[in-house]
Each structure stands twice: as C-alpha cells, then as structure tokens.
Amino acid sequence: MKSPASASWKAPLKFRMPTAENLIPIRLDIEVDGQRYKDAFTWNPYDPDSEVVMFAKRTVKDLKLSPGFLPQIVQSIQLATFRSYEGQDMYVGDKIIPIKLDLQVNHIVIRDQFLWDLNNFDSDPEEFARTLCKDLGIEDPEVEPAIAFAIREQLYEIAIQNVTTARENRISKKGRRAAEHFTPSKASGAALDLMKLFSFGSSVVRKRKEWDYYKPVLDLLSNEDVHALEAKEERSGWEGKLVLRESI
Numbered sequence: 001m002k003s004p005a006s007a008s009w010k011a012p013l014k015f016r017m018p019t020a021e022n023l024i025p026i027r028l029d030i031e032v033d034g035q036r037y038k039d040a041f042t043w044n045p046y047d048p049d050s051e052v053v054m055f056a057k058r059t060v061k062d063l064k065l066s067p068g069f070l071p072q073i074v075q076s077i078q079l080a081t082f083r084s085y086e087g088q089d090m091y092v093g094d095k096i097i098p099i100k101l102d103l104q105v106n107h108i109v110i111r112d113q114f115l116w117d118l119n120n121f122d123s124d125p126e127e128f129a130r131t132l133c134k135d136l137g138i139e140d141p142e143v144e145p146a147i148a149f150a151i152r153e154q155l156y157e158i159a160i161q162n163v164t165t166a167r168e169n170r171i172s173k174k175g176r177r178a179a180e181h182f183t184p185s186k187a188s189g190a191a192l193d194l195m196k197l198f199s200f201g202s203s204v205v206r207k208r209k210e211w212d213y214y215k216p217v218l219d220l221l222s223n224e225d226v227h228a229l230e231a232k233e234e235r236s237g238w239e240g241k242l243v244l245r246e247s248i
Contacts, residue, residue: 013092015085015163018118018155019125022046024082025153032068040149045082052077090162091169095119099154105146108138109219116151118158125151136218 016022023042030037037059056073059065101112112132117123129147138144 013090015088015090015159016121017152017159018092018116018121018123019152020122021124023152024079025149025156026077027153028073028076030069030072030076032072033066035066035069037063037065037069037073042149042152043077043079045079047079049079052079085160085163088163089166089170090159091166092118092162097158099151101147101150103143103146103150105143106140107220107223108140108143110136110138110143110147110216112216116155118155125155132216136216138218 017024022045024045025040026043027040028037039059052074055077056070059073060067060069095118096115097118099114099116101110103110125148126144128151129144132138132147133144
C-alpha cells in the first residue's frame with residue numbers, strides 16, 4: 001500500500017523494498033576450477049529455499065559448470081539476510097533520494113540521474129525501465145532488465161541503511177526523546193518540499209531546472225570499444241554485466 005505524501009517524517013515503517021513487488025537483487029560472481037559464472041537477477045524472498053537449490057542445479061546443468069558451483073550458488077543467494085530484516089522498523093528519512101545509472105550493456109552505454117520517492121510502495125522499476133528504453137529507442141532486450149536491476153540494487157541498499165538508522169535511534173535515544181534525535185535537517189526539508197513535484201501515482205521526477213544536466217545520455221559503442229572495455233574489466237575485476245532472471 002502506498003504511504004500518503006503527508007505521512008509523518010518521524011514515523012517508522014516495517015522493513016520492505018519501496019516498490020510494488022518486494023523483489024531483492026542478487027549478484028553472483030563465482031569462480032571454481034578456472035571457470036567463472038557471473039550473473040545478476042531479482043528473486044522473490046518468499047519463495048521456499050528449495051527453489052534456490054533447483055535454480056542452482058538447473059544453472060549448473062544448462063551452463064555445463066563444474067559441480068563445485070552448486071553449493072557456491074546456493075550459498076551466494078542469501079535470502080536469510082533479507083529475511084533477517086523483516087518485521088524490523090526502518091526510518092525513511094529523506095523520502096526523495098537520487099538514483100544514478102551508469103551502465104554498459106553490450107554496445108550500449110546509458111547514464112542517467114533522477115529522484116525516486118521512497119514512500120510510493122506502488123513504484124515499479126521494471127515499468128520505469130520499459131518506459132525509458134522506449135523513449136530512448138533502445139531495442140537491445142538486455143538493457144531494460146539491467147536498468148531495473150540497477151534501480152532495485154540501490155533501493156535495497158537504502159532500505160537496509162534505514163533499518164540500521166532505526167536501530168541506532170533506539171540505542172541512542174536513552175535519556176532523550178526520539179523526535180529530538182531525528183530533527184529534520186535543512187536537506188531533509190528540501191527533500192520533503194520536492195513531494196510537491198510528484199503526481200499521486202508517480203515515483204520519479206526530474207527537476208525542470210536540471211533537465212539539461214540530468215537528461216539521459218546514450219552512447220553506442222563499436223566492437224573495438226566493447227572488446228577494450230571487456231579486457232579492462234578482466235584486468236581490474238568484474239563490475240557486473242547485468243542480466244535479469246526471474247525466480248523459477
């Protein structure tokens with residue numbers, strides 16, 4: 001359910017992703033016996049653990065990976081970490097936060113920056129990604145899931161940080177009221193003012209005066225550019241080619 005824009009800044013919420021579907025981002029980078037498996041996808045944390053084992057077995061079989069990958073994949077999909085936050089309070093704090101994209105998918109590089117409403121629990125990163133790709137004329141089917149994953153990954157990190165903030169507040173409020181500890185700063189007030197820029201059903205906004213600075217940037221790479229970037233990533237460590245895989 002979407003929280004109303006007029007909700008109290010100080011009121012804690014129960015932990016969840018600030019999106020319509022409570023999917024969590026999973027990133028894998030595993031090397032076994034000279035083989036390397038890299039992937040990034042979203043997962044429904046309420047799926048039974050047996051689904052993780054089935055996914056790992058199918059992945060090892062389909063990609064012809066060494067059997068040693070099976071336990072590594074299962075261990076890396078840490079649903080228990082997400083579940084450990086369930087039921088805990090989180091303080092949203094600044095309700096409008098910046099999301100940044102800087103992605104290279106195949107021959108396409110896309111950079112963008114926009115503001116996201118953490119109080120809109122009807123927001124849909126996948127729908128935003130579809131709209132952005134349509135507006136920019138991007139036809140590569142891998143770009144849309146890469147954008148959605150990048151957004152979800154940032155939102156997940158922020159949600160965890162907000163749980164930590166709430167926990168620290170409970171510890172530090174001894175001898176003082178919680179409201180005194182969480183006095184909104186000038187920056188927070190500015191973030192709240194930005195709520196006026198949102199329509200009721202919107203989650204994303206670009207401030208008009210910043211359109212020229214933060215409009216999406218799209219670059220097309222040549223084969224030579226792609227090969228050079230891949231070689232650089234192999235030398236410096238993989239930063240993540242994003243692929244969305246729905247839970248099975």
